Amino acid sequence: KTVKSAEFRRAADHITRLLIEEAVDLGWIRCQGEIPVTTPTDETVDGVRLPEDGLMAVSIVRAGESMEGPVQEIFPEARIGKILIQRDEETATPHLYYIKLPSCKSSPHVLLLDPMLATGGSCMMAIKSLLDSTDCDIKEEDIIFLNLISCPEGIENLTAAYPKVRIVSGCLDRCLNERSYILPGLGDFGDRYFGTQ
Template sequence: MLSTKLPSIEEYLGSNVHLLPQTDYLRSLHTVIRDRNARRDDFVLTSESIIRMLIEAGLNLLPLEKCEVTTPVGATYEGLRLPSRICGVSVVRAGESMEGPLRAVCPSIRIGKILMQRDKKTKLPHLYYTSLPSDIAESQVLLLEPMLATGGTALATIQLLLDKGVAEENIVFVNLITVPEGISAVCRRYPKVRIVTSSIEERLNENAYMVPGIGDFGDRFFGTDI
């Protein structure tokens, strides 16, 4: 049974955890995806709008490089550009929903995949499949997973990236919604990983579903909830 005492996450907010500005517009988008009666096309379109906002916030956390360009009037503009090596890594299957918005922002980005699922008997995460760029150890990584609940799968996935040589501080974990339990689990184990999310839910219920939550994101996004 899940503990009724929620972990404190105040120390992580603004440092480890980057929450999108809680604007009225964002709340209107969440109203759509949280509606149990929402049509799937509305759910998909609205989810992708939020995910794109999250991707852009995640990119803003990367170490951008100085870059001078000449404007059409011949002036010099001292600008910035994204690092040359960025890799997206989606956690199959729900994380694949975030690949489209990522490609919309970074069309040429390489995307790796990890299939990590909890074993029904042991309740522990089990790695079934992985396909990652050969030079991922030198890359800035955007880890894509819409839901961060208990944190078990997230911890195993992050450890896999570390085992592949990725620096902990080079991982930005992009997720749609999370809860204090998941935030605490990830930030305590991996304090250099940054989390970008659009909502911190109240808690997990007795079935490990987020409250108020959005249900099973993968089923709703891919239409397998019927």
């Protein structure tokens, strides 16, 4: 509760980088082919080349944008898409306001970015928007939802609706309260990260 925004940001960025590496370890990025790589000792080994349309990161605005920097540090070639979904604070119902995705020649691998998974409503609306997109041929099994904190209710809802989407989460909290806030939770992630609380 008393952590300053700069410290919160540093910790969140570090955890996001670890989660991205965990997502890569799932073996979900299909390589285009092997290429010879010469090591500093003049040995040649087989390396891999990512597909041309390889990786797209899509952030659920605004809090998801906090995860874009670490993605681009690890994957500088990653293209970034944006989805604006806002949750009605009274009903917890998500509303889609905006979507902008890079165009693709083939089916990309997608990291869907939102630091918190509460009810799963915003995430499920984002996934539906990705699958319905005419800009790219996105497949459910090529989506990984990356988040820092989740709860059992959100995971249950998301996996029931989209069983092929993989979830990489930094922490599983206890539950949701009657207002659909994660408990014990961390408050408003976007406000804490961007220093607007």
